[in-house]
Amino acid sequence: MERVLLTGMSGVGKSTVVKRLSALGYKAVDTDYGGFSAIDGRSYRRWNVDRLRQLLATEEVDVLFVAGSDDAQGMFYPDFDHIVLLSAPREVVVERLASRTNNRFGKRPDELAKILADMEKYEPMMRRSATHEIDTSKSLDRVIDEILGLVHRLPD
Numbered sequence: 001m002e003r004v005l006l007t008g009m010s011g012v013g014k015s016t017v018v019k020r021l022s023a024l025g026y027k028a029v030d031t032d033y034g035g036f037s038a039i040d041g042r043s044y045r046r047w048n049v050d051r052l053r054q055l056l057a058t059e060e061v062d063v064l065f066v067a068g069s070d071d072a073q074g075m076f077y078p079d080f081d082h083i084v085l086l087s088a089p090r091e092v093v094v095e096r097l098a099s100r101t102n103n104r105f106g107k108r109p110d111e112l113a114k115i116l117a118d119m120e121k122y123e124p125m126m127r128r129s130a131t132h133e134i135d136t137s138k139s140l141d142r143v144i145d146e147i148l149g150l151v152h153r154l155p156d
Helices: 014-023 049-058 073-079 090-099 109-129 140-151
Strands: 002-007 027-030 037-039 045-047 063-067 082-087 132-135
Touching (some): 002 014, 002 073, 014 027, 014 063, 014 140, 045 049, 049 063, 082 140, 090 109, 132 140
Parallel strands (some): 002 063, 082 132
């Protein structure tokens, strides 16, 4: 099995990419949903490390895509064949956060300020750990083509 981590800051399009990959027949998991994360005492979403370990140990598909971002993600890097940083210019992220309907995070001024500050602080670290970076300001079809080009496989 080939495992691909799709990571990046809020608003870069991780959930949109997962939905498209799923629609194309791939196993794609968004860690914001399905019990893979929970809100902690500070209102931050944190991965359920045990649940994610279980997914990586038991999923039997040719390609598994896992999308999300968490302080703990570094401990999982050895479990992935590809670590793909999804990124977008700051103004694109701001626009997406303002217009998205699937997640309210980032709509309040304090949340937006935190996301933008986190982009400055954490995205460079994520970039250094990534094996690939894809700019999601391109069309979704092009982003998906680039991601699938990494695994060179079609769904069963």
